[in-house]
Structures are given as C-alpha cells and as structure tokens.
Amino acid sequence: MRLDELYRDYRRAPDGPAKERLGRALERFFVRHFSRRCGSARAPDLSQSAVETVWRKLPNFEPEHDDAFTRWVTRIAHYAVLHEHERRRAKAVEAGEFESVEFQHPKTSPSGRVRERERMRLLRSELRRLHPRLRGALEDQLRGGDVLGYARRQGLPPATVRTHRRRGREALRQRIELRERTPSR
Numbered sequence: 001m002r003l004d005e006l007y008r009d010y011r012r013a014p015d016g017p018a019k020e021r022l023g024r025a026l027e028r029f030f031v032r033h034f035s036r037r038c039g040s041a042r043a044p045d046l047s048q049s050a051v052e053t054v055w056r057k058l059p060n061f062e063p064e065h066d067d068a069f070t071r072w073v074t075r076i077a078h079y080a081v082l083h084e085h086e087r088r089r090a091k092a093v094e095a096g097e098f099e100s101v102e103f104q105h106p107k108t109s110p111s112g113r114v115r116e117r118e119r120m121r122l123l124r125s126e127l128r129r130l131h132p133r134l135r136g137a138l139e140d141q142l143r144g145g146d147v148l149g150y151a152r153r154q155g156l157p158p159a160t161v162r163t164h165r166r167r168g169r170e171a172l173r174q175r176i177e178l179r180e181r182t183p184s185r
Helices: 003-012 017-038 043-060 068-095 110-129 132-142 147-154 158-181
Strands: none
Touching: 003 017, 003 068, 017 043, 017 068, 043 068, 110 132, 110 158, 132 147, 132 158, 147 158
8 A cells, every 4th residue: 555545544443453554554655765865774773763753743733635645755755865865975974985875976976976077988999999799789778678579580599699798898998997007188
C-alpha cells in the first residue's frame, strides 16, 4: 500500500494495526531513501530519527490533497539528508580533510566539473578512433541497447558482440589513460 493510503487507514483507527502498518511502511521508506543518499551504514539511524520526527509532528499534520502525506514525509527525509551532508562537511573541515570525496565530486567542485568535461571530450575523441566494429558495439551499449538486439541487427552471434564491447572498453580505457599521461601541445 502507498503511504497516503496507510495514513488514511491510520486516521480512521489510530490505535489499531493500522498504526503498526504505517510505522513499518515509514521505516522501509526512510531506510530506502537514506541508503540511496547517505549510504547504508547511516540509513538505520537516520531512518529511526525521521520516523520519530513523523510521529512527533503527526498530530499537527493536516493533509491538503491525496498525496500530501507522502510529500510531507519526503520533505522530512530531504531535510534530514541535507542536515547529514552538512554534518559530514563540517566534520571533514574540522578534521582538515579538504581532499575528501565530497569536495572533489564533479557536481560540487568547479575543478571537478572542468575535469569531467575534459574527460568526456577525450572519451568522444577516442571513441571516434576505435575500430568500427568495436565503436559500433560500444555506441549501441551507450545508447542503452542490448546485446541480442544489436547482434540480430548486425547478423553476429551474441558472444561476438559481447567480445566487441569488452575489447572496445579495454581499448578505450588504454587510449584515454595514454592521452591523460601524455602532455598535449
């Protein structure tokens, strides 16, 4: 059942089994949410804290539409994630870990975005230089194509397509590593 349906059941009978079902659903929702965003190690603690927040604030909650409860719970989770990331940043600054992954992530670091753009340019350049069979298999994979579909279209056995993809990835990796080590003029 969706969270909003469980919430409506809970509103009808707040002291019955609906409360337990809602509690279990909230726990699953929060663990899944925090595992994706903060890692599975911190997810149980963050989930417990968020569930306590929901139960504490629930008496004052007034739904305005059918999806209000799910949105409200998601906002609580969102702010808990923001708080967790801020806590991690503060801890990293205290420890002097300016080289931590959070500070070098391409989405948060200006130099990381430049490096990522350069790497993508290099990838496209080297992809064009691959052997046509390897390049075709890799381009199909990058577009989300499957091995069997590509094999049928090209008239190749699926094992050959898998080999072309693997060899293409290896050749591309070697070419990019070589270009990154070699200074450009």
